Amino acid sequence: MKIIEMSRTHPPLVPAVFDPEYRTAMEGALSRYTPSEMVGAHRWMGTEEDRRAGAVFTGCRLGAIPDVGRVVVTNGTQSAFNMLLGGLVRAGNALAVESLTYPPILVLAKRFGFVPKGARMDDEGIIPEALEDLCRSDRPKALYLLSTLQNPTTATMSLARRQQIVEVARKYDLQIIEDDIYSLLPEALPPPIAALAPERSWYMLGVAKTIAAGMKIAYVVAPTAARAEEQFWPGVRATFWMSAPISAAVSTQLIETGGAERIICAVRQEMVARHNIVRPLLTETDFETKDGALHVWIRLPHTVTAAALASLIRERGVTIGTADPYVLPGEAAPQAIRVGIGHAKSRTELEEAIRIIAVSHAEFRKARQ
Ligand SMILES: Cc1ncc(COP(=O)(O)O)c(C=O)c1O
Structure with missing residues (x-):
């Protein structure tokens, strides 16, 4: 797959x-x-x-x-x-x-x-x-x-x-x-x-x-x-x-x-296009991102565990991160996922992945209401 x-x-x-x-x-x-x-x-x-x-x-x-x-x-x-x-x-x-x-x-x-x-x-x-x-x-x-x-x-x-x-x-x-x-x-x-x-x-x-x-x-x-x-x-x-x-x-x-600046400008422009794809598809989630960010942070409803959602999304062909690696010893991880939006090979691939994440999120939320 x-x-x-x-x-x-x-x-x-x-x-x-x-x-x-x-x-x-x-x-x-x-x-x-x-x-x-x-x-x-x-x-x-x-x-x-x-x-x-x-x-x-x-x-x-x-x-x-x-x-x-x-x-x-x-x-x-x-x-x-x-x-x-x-x-x-x-x-x-x-x-x-x-x-x-x-x-x-x-x-x-x-x-x-x-x-x-x-x-x-x-x-x-x-x-x-x-x-x-x-x-x-x-x-x-x-x-x-x-x-x-x-x-x-x-x-x-x-x-x-x-x-x-x-x-x-x-x-x-x-x-x-x-x-x-x-x-x-x-x-x-x-x-x-x-x-x-x-x-x-x-x-x-x-x-x-x-x-x-x-x-x-x-x-x-x-x-x-x-x-x-x-x-x-x-x-x-x-x-x-x-x-x-x-x-x-x-x-x-x-x-x-000036090559560095020209490359950065091109990356910045590509990220504008990627944000325009990603944000409308995630409106049903509690997401956080900013212009120029290479990732989106999605806080999950308390009924949804990040590990279970990440594992379902992985079964559907997309790998994402959870908060676990960022947590200090002895602290509890918030239920949230981190989705990198710069690495996908193309805008089409990005859109496909974000749709899988949005659909999985909606299914999970509904199932656990
Ligand atoms: C906060 C932060 N600092 C540094 C890096 C990587 O830095 P470098 O490749 O320069 O070691 C990353 C990459 O994920 C990062 O998220």
């Missing part, structure tokens, strides 16, 4: 724009450096050109181009997590997170021995009072969050909410690890928290959700150049987190030539 994969939040492929841009960038990288110059050694925190490109890329969200010394080129956000969480939150200490958090954080908590502590959320993400209570009770060293299109709920903070989070972070001396990976598709967003509190923010902007997941590139902006070196090099003698030189060089070319 054909399976339509809807459990991932990959961006849609836009080969008409991506392929020529990527080829040109690859050729540009190969004419800029000889192969031995390019891959003969690690690129450490990135070459000067890579870091400058990263500064320009992150500067689009930060509102000003950060000093190049603060920018580190990494092999994707998860690699950056390994360095930051191991370094900023030592074993036995607490890390404040959203009450439903990106699952790799929970894996790394076990690996490094820190304790994730969830702060309650509303439709704007973490509630400042809940964060403050958590700071008093657990004294976390840092806060990891998504201020835009939170995974899995799609909650997005207003400017006022971002400012309130900064106030709490300053009061309790929290480092802020802000993952802004979903922020390049929506338009007219408030600035990231890192722009409001650069002195304590570790800003992460990966390309996986906009340009291509397989590039494995994420730019990190540290509070200062010295702190960047402390966490990434030469303080920590590990190289697994460094980007592959060819990918860093291609990414630099894409940013410098």
Whole structure:
């Protein structure tokens, strides 16, 4: 049976724009450096050109181009997590997170021995009072969050909410690890928290959700150049987190030539079309999504269990996610499903899958009334 994969939040492929841009960038990288110059050694925190490109890329969200010394080129956000969480939150200490958090954080908590502590959320993400209570009770060293299109709920903070989070972070001396990976598709967003509190923010902007997941590139902006070196090099003698030189060089070319922006525009346009297909088909469900979001979060009636619904939908040929992987140890999972809408190969396939989800949801609800 054909399976339509809807459990991932990959961006849609836009080969008409991506392929020529990527080829040109690859050729540009190969004419800029000889192969031995390019891959003969690690690129450490990135070459000067890579870091400058990263500064320009992150500067689009930060509102000003950060000093190049603060920018580190990494092999994707998860690699950056390994360095930051191991370094900023030592074993036995607490890390404040959203009450439903990106699952790799929970894996790394076990690996490094820190304790994730969830702060309650509303439709704007973490509630400042809940964060403050958590700071008093657990004294976390840092806060990891998504201020835009939170995974899995799609909650997005207003400017006022971002400012309130900064106030709490300053009061309790929290480092802020802000993952802004979903922020390049929506338009007219408030600035990231890192722009409001650069002195304590570790800003992460990966390309996986906009340009291509397989590039494995994420730019990190540290509070200062010295702190960047402390966490990434030469303080920590590990190289697994460094980007592959060819990918860093291609990414630099894409940013410098405007190719990155053209690809992002094409992805954004495709997502507008996909949202226009998805939203009318889900009106009978309690769904949440936002312009530019790569997924939809559907809260289920209390009579419906997410696992049972997901399993029926799977039998009908579509894979989706539930809240389970996002839940902190000891907490109960809300009954909800996460449906990725960027990964389906075509709009027709997307529509087919969403219809299966909507029909299954309606059947389940009726059967359990
Ligand atoms: C919140 C969040 N951060 C990061 C990533 C992936 O980042 P990378 O591929 O750069 O490691 C994902 C992908 O699912 C994600 O949802």
